[in-house]
Amino acid sequence: MGITPDTKDWTWVTTRRCEFCGFDPAAVERSEVADRIAASTSSWRDVLARSDVATRPNDHTWSALEYACHVRDVHTVMRERLELMLAVQPAEFANWDQDEAAVDERYGDQDPGVVADQIDANAAAFAAAYRAVPDGQWTREGLRGNGAAFTVDTLAAYAVHDLEHHRVDVGLPARSE
Template identity: 50%
Template sequence: MTTEQTPQTEPGAIEPDTKDWTWVLDRPCPECGFTAAAVDTGALAAALRDNADYWTAALADPRAEQRPSPTVWSPTEYACHVRDVHLVFVGRLERMLTEDDPVFANWDQDETALADRYDLQRAAEVAPALAAAAARAAAVYESVAGDAWERPGRRSNGSAFTVATLGRYHLHDVVHHRWDTQWMMEG
């Protein structure tokens, strides 16, 4: 935490992300370059683990808790989000594998960031939690076989997924946030 940011003060306002990112399943992401169609389902688990390795290294950097500007998350805040993405998606994945066409409750990522005070979390604590969440998600994806990749599930807004497309969507989210924080690892 910086001297300007104490438990009593609110973090700088972050513009909420209101985009529906499901389009990344149909075309490459122009920002991070991710191409969902190029991801083999058999590679999802390894890709999630590799991504978690990036975060472990990034969170060891002394700048990890610093925002590059007041309205942009620090790498630690992004890592909190990535950790929670893994937890939300593994929950959805497990439901898809055990229920018939489940409907997922809405997850407000911006509300979670504020409620859980991502801005006050410590990189040294977030790193192992993110790695554990990624490992859990990877293990469940590794357990999927055959026709189970086609099992359906839906978000509360009606967006439909199969286990395969949910995995690719999940992977894009964490890859994109790696791209969001690449400045720190390059600079």
């Protein structure tokens, strides 16, 4: 059964606290971004080892496996956006429909062990990309197709929120201990 697509505009998380997961964009320090990206992978292997990893808890919520695939892809999409922002001004992001990706890539049918390896690799690459951002580049801009504007700074907050929020979705603490 298909899940109703999420049509919320989550860009608000770059300016205010998320009541669901506790993420506060004001608490995201540039010096911590790469470490928070890398730490977001903590315990995903445990989640992906669950016997019910591919089972949806209800008809409107992804399974833990589907969330894991989404997180894996968030690392890649956001890294690509960051790299584009550092290369082109203003950068224009290709549309990425997360719900379409879940269906097209058959998230619920993927191998959990492979997904765990991919999360680790993609997070390491994304964290490395943020570690390499030069001091004077954090205000560079990127635009989504819907007109939402980001800087390298706000993209960091947006991405870190997504990565930490989905930990809560699968029963983990938002931030690794």
